Amino acid sequence: MDNTDRASVGLAVSTVIFALRSDDRFGAEGAVPTLWLPLVRRIREPFEGRWALPGGPLGASEGLADAARRTLGDTTGLAPRYLEQLYAFGDLDRSPASRVVSIVYWALVGSDEAARATVGQNVRWFAADELPALAFDHNLIVEYALWRLRNKMEYSRIAHALLGETFTLAQLREVHEAVRGKRLDPANFRRAMESSDSLVDTGERLTGTPHRPPKLYRYDDSVDLADNGPLPRS
Amino acid sequence: MDNTDRASVGLAVSTVIFALRSDDRFGAEGAVPTLWLPLVRRIREPFEGRWALPGGPLGASEGLADAARRTLGDTTGLAPRYLEQLYAFGDLDRSPASRVVSIVYWALVGSDEAARATVGQNVRWFAADELPALAFDHNLIVEYALWRLRNKMEYSRIAHALLGETFTLAQLREVHEAVRGKRLDPANFRRAMESSDSLVDTGERLTGTPHRPPKLYRYDDSVDLADNGPLPRS
Numbered sequence: 001m002d003n004t005d006r007a008s009v010g011l012a013v014s015t016v017i018f019a020l021r022s023d024d025r026f027g028a029e030g031a032v033p034t035l036w037l038p039l040v041r042r043i044r045e046p047f048e049g050r051w052a053l054p055g056g057p058l059g060a061s062e063g064l065a066d067a068a069r070r071t072l073g074d075t076t077g078l079a080p081r082y083l084e085q086l087y088a089f090g091d092l093d094r095s096p097a098s099r100v101v102s103i104v105y106w107a108l109v110g111s112d113e114a115a116r117a118t119v120g121q122n123v124r125w126f127a128a129d130e131l132p133a134l135a136f137d138h139n140l141i142v143e144y145a146l147w148r149l150r151n152k153m154e155y156s157r158i159a160h161a162l163l164g165e166t167f168t169l170a171q172l173r174e175v176h177e178a179v180r181g182k183r184l185d186p187a188n189f190r191r192a193m194e195s196s197d198s199l200v201d202t203g204e205r206l207t208g209t210p211h212r213p214p215k216l217y218r219y220d221d222s223v224d225l226a227d228n229g230p231l232p233r234s
Numbered sequence: 235m236d237n238t239d240r241a242s243v244g245l246a247v248s249t250v251i252f253a254l255r256s257d258d259r260f261g262a263e264g265a266v267p268t269l270w271l272p273l274v275r276r277i278r279e280p281f282e283g284r285w286a287l288p289g290g291p292l293g294a295s296e297g298l299a300d301a302a303r304r305t306l307g308d309t310t311g312l313a314p315r316y317l318e319q320l321y322a323f324g325d326l327d328r329s330p331a332s333r334v335v336s337i338v339y340w341a342l343v344g345s346d347e348a349a350r351a352t353v354g355q356n357v358r359w360f361a362a363d364e365l366p367a368l369a370f371d372h373n374l375i376v377e378y379a380l381w382r383l384r385n386k387m388e389y390s391r392i393a394h395a396l397l398g399e400t401f402t403l404a405q406l407r408e409v410h411e412a413v414r415g416k417r418l419d420p421a422n423f424r425r426a427m428e429s430s431d432s433l434v435d436t437g438e439r440l441t442g443t444p445h446r447p448p449k450l451y452r453y454d455d456s457v458d459l460a461d462n463g464p465l466p467r468s
Contacts, residue, residue: 008291008292008293008294009245009292009294011243011245011335057242058242058243058324058335059242060242060243060333061326061333062326063324063325063326064322064324064335085321085322087319088298088319088322088337090292090297090298090337091297092295092296092297099294099295101245101292101298101337103322103324103335103337
């Protein structure tokens with residue numbers, strides 16, 4: 001590990017930040033939550049004017065996850081509900097300028113918090129399924145992050161991080177629909193969730209709804225979210 | 235990605251290299267294959283004299299996986315049968331000297347090839363379950379790589395990479411036993427493999443064995459090994 005040629009390769013940390021936002025592209029009555037992510041417009045070359053993942057050089061006294069968390073805060077004013085290292089991208093030709101290796105994290109922020117996100121200068125939220133051509137290899141990176149999110153969703157309680165503390169079964173189903181990109185049968189979904197023993201009935205019901213308000217659930221706190229790096233829990 | 239403070243953080247690539255080697259620690263008749271990995275003795279500070287994962291600084295014009303492959307070749311004279319990025323380790327205190335972020339790969343080499351591995355100066359193979367205190371955070375890294383290997387073994391054909399082109403069911407079971415660290419029931423294992431439709435009966439039998447020689451199998455080539463990075467196959 002010594003004798004590193006410190007002049008040779010730059011090191012950056014970038015973050016793919018996912019949140020559910022209600023989507024009015026299809027008109028108000030078709031508004032369903034879909035996956036969105038904030039991007040930053042580049043104000044210099046290379047790729048000046050293009051949109052890119054938020055990120056930047058790793059500080060000399062900054063941990064990798066701390067850099068990702070800082071980036072998220074700078075871009076949205078938010079803290080991550082879930083944060084995980086995605087991959088280190090280091091292809092030789094990923095930047096037309098100098099060589100940079102980017103260690104990329106992906107994060108989930110709650111939809112209630114995302115609605116309050118600050119939008120800094122040169123920041124804009126985009127629907128994950130409708131991105132423009134991004135700077136560098138960032139389209140590839142987002143695609144990989146989406147794949148990881150979908151995989152995780154199937155075998156862990158990651159949906160938690162996109163919801164508030166309590167939620168209805170319909171809200172939980174909307175998260176799964178947004179991530180998987182397809183509609184799910186409400187009755188089948190209800191059966192699958194009720195048999196998974198990961199949900200706790202809070203005894204409360206959603207307020208502000210006409211007659212028969214739906215039950216509110218929360219996740220069982222005694223079970224952690226998915227592993228997010230070394231070392232895994234035994 | 236620009237304006238990186240290139241003087242601040244070093245970037246290294248290290249590789250955890252697994253192979254099956256027959257283990258004579260328990261006497262010749264108890265010799266079963268177990269997981270081994272080659273380590274390199276450090277010849278300078280920090281951690282002079284301690285064993286460490288093979289690796290070194292990333293070359294300015296070298297891809298990440300290429301650096302891992304080169305490291306593997308330098309250490310063992312071998313090429314990887316399987317190679318995958320494990321994780322980027324960047325804790326502030328992982329080296330008492332200057333700050334270095336290590337992007338770590340893990341690799342599998344075939345047991346037949348491993349038996350022919352060259353052993354360079356200051357290189358020694360260690361049983362994965364009996365490592366000394368290594369330099370830096372390398373014990374943690376090996377533990378994480380073992381966890382990843384065990385996970386992958388359960389849902390993919392990764393065992394392939396630790397075997398020759400053809401193998402008996404007993405040899406395949408020994409790979410699973412070595413990785414999972416426990417004995418498996420031969421009859422149950424046979425049933426599970428025969429129902430998995432991933433094995434192809436070559437029509438040949440192991441030579442050099444007394445009467446009833448066991449069948450030789452190979453993996454179905456039409457199915458790829460597990461995903462090893464972006465982008466996943468659809």
